[in-house]
Amino acid sequence: MKLVKVVACLFLALGLALPVSAASIEKPECIAPAKPGGGFDLTCRVAQIGLKDQLPNLMQVTFMPGGIGAVAFNLFNTTRTDDPNAIVAFSSGSLLNIATGKFGKWTADDVRFLAAAGADFGAIVVKGDSKYQTLDDVMAEFKKTESAMTIGAGGSVGSQDWMKAALLLKSIGKDPRKMRYVAYDGGGDAIAGLLGGSIQLYTGDVGEMVSHLGTGDMRILAVMSSERLPAPFDQIPTTKELGYDAEWTIMRGYYMGKNVSDEAYNAWADIFKAAYKTEEFAKIQKDKGLLPFNMAGEEFDKEVKRRVEKMRGVAREAGLIK
Structure with a gap:
């Protein structure tokens, strides 16, 4: 002053x-x-x-x-x-x-x-005790059928969180319009839905995950960036390096x-x-x-x-x- x-x-x-x-x-x-x-x-x-x-x-x-x-x-x-x-x-x-x-x-x-x-990036997230250990495990399910898992996020059909999931399915030649998608009013509600078992996969943002790192509640299977992010996310693979053409910068x-x-x-x-x-x-x-x-x-x-x-x-x- x-x-x-x-x-x-x-x-x-x-x-x-x-x-x-x-x-x-x-x-x-x-x-x-x-x-x-x-x-x-x-x-x-x-x-x-x-x-x-x-x-x-x-x-x-x-x-x-x-x-x-x-x-x-x-x-x-x-x-x-x-x-x-x-x-x-x-x-x-x-x-x-x-x-x-x-x-x-x-x-x-x-x-x-x-x-x-x-800048933030999309994140593919599962519950900590999910049987899906890798993004490849998830994609193997979607290769069988687009409705194999329930996906949820903070946005309706056509929102950016829906687009993240849509890009994932499109990367393996699947129709996003056939996926089971639950729309929440914000990331906080979607995370609660994931932890409560209402959805199996959350297409959220990397930034939202900072406070959850190390808790064991959730696991990030991949980040939707072109290159690996700095610590503390440097150990998490990108969708690109795993072979999926699905990037989303926020x-x-x-x-x-x-x-x-x-x-x-x-x-x-x-x-x-x-x-x-x-x-x-x-x-x-x-x-x-x-x-x-x-x-x-x-x-x-x-x-x-x-x-x-x-x-x-x-x-x-x-x-x-x-």
């Missing part, structure tokens, strides 16, 4: 207008659009911990489940369009929902994409309401840019199973919207939209 005062005095002495800064963000809040325990929770924790030295007050995390992000997206397009204190967590799954029209009339142009939290990040001021938007972007340069932010990314993908501000907004357009094309090819 002393530095803020010094900068303020300097600007006043020079007769310049004070810029909007971190000090103006009095009640920082991150909206996690799902129940606790899933990927959106993880994304908000990255901001809460990674920005604690950049903000005047500790960020509050608010959970807003419903429609795999649709409720929050609607709120920030209606009543909180200009909220300068709030950021909302999103993932590539959110972008896929936007691309396929699952957020109703709202499009990628109806929010301002702010900053990235990092972008995690934050958006703000479409009517938020340029001053507030740029202040948040500058906060993230400053945090990216710190060891603390790199540590929380690693601790949460994320790889660095450090981009904020207008450049990030353009990149996200480019990806949405690309996803729309892929979804059209898959017959999910016309």
Whole structure:
């Protein structure tokens, strides 16, 4: 806070207008659009911990489940369009929902994409005591029939978690539309379903598994990346090295309401840019199973919207939209 005062005095002495800064963000809040325990929770924790030295007050995390992000997206397009204190967590799954029209009339142009939290990857997960010891064991079952196992994840048919499972089946020439798939409202519910025996296979995210490593509750059979990930995931094989053409990279990040001021938007972007340069932010990314993908501000907004357009094309090819 002393530095803020010094900068303020300097600007006043020079007769310049004070810029909007971190000090103006009095009640920082991150909206996690799902129940606790899933990927959106993880994304908000990255901001809460990674920005604690950049903000005047500790960020509050608010959970807003419903429609795999649709409720929050609607709120920030209606009543909180200009909220300068709030950021909302999103993932590539959110972008896929936007691309396929699952957020109703709202499009990628109806929010301002702010900053990235990092990159995550798909994970093929079974319960700790599952008889399936390897991904090959699982795929051998699916080669018999697409309905050999019940798959579950935090998203409906056409969501990114469904796409992960679909890519697995397509890699062995099977029809994804015939698989038994259970849709949950977030990763936390899907994990509970796996541990409770309601599903046999969970197509989740690597980042969600960090807190479960070493517990014996679950086992990651493979990660859906092109190369092996750094520790603590370096001992887990990739789908690619096991011979299955099924990769899924997940972008995690934050958006703000479409009517938020340029001053507030740029202040948040500058906060993230400053945090990216710190060891603390790199540590929380690693601790949460994320790889660095450090981009904020207008450049990030353009990149996200480019990806949405690309996803729309892929979804059209898959017959999910016309």
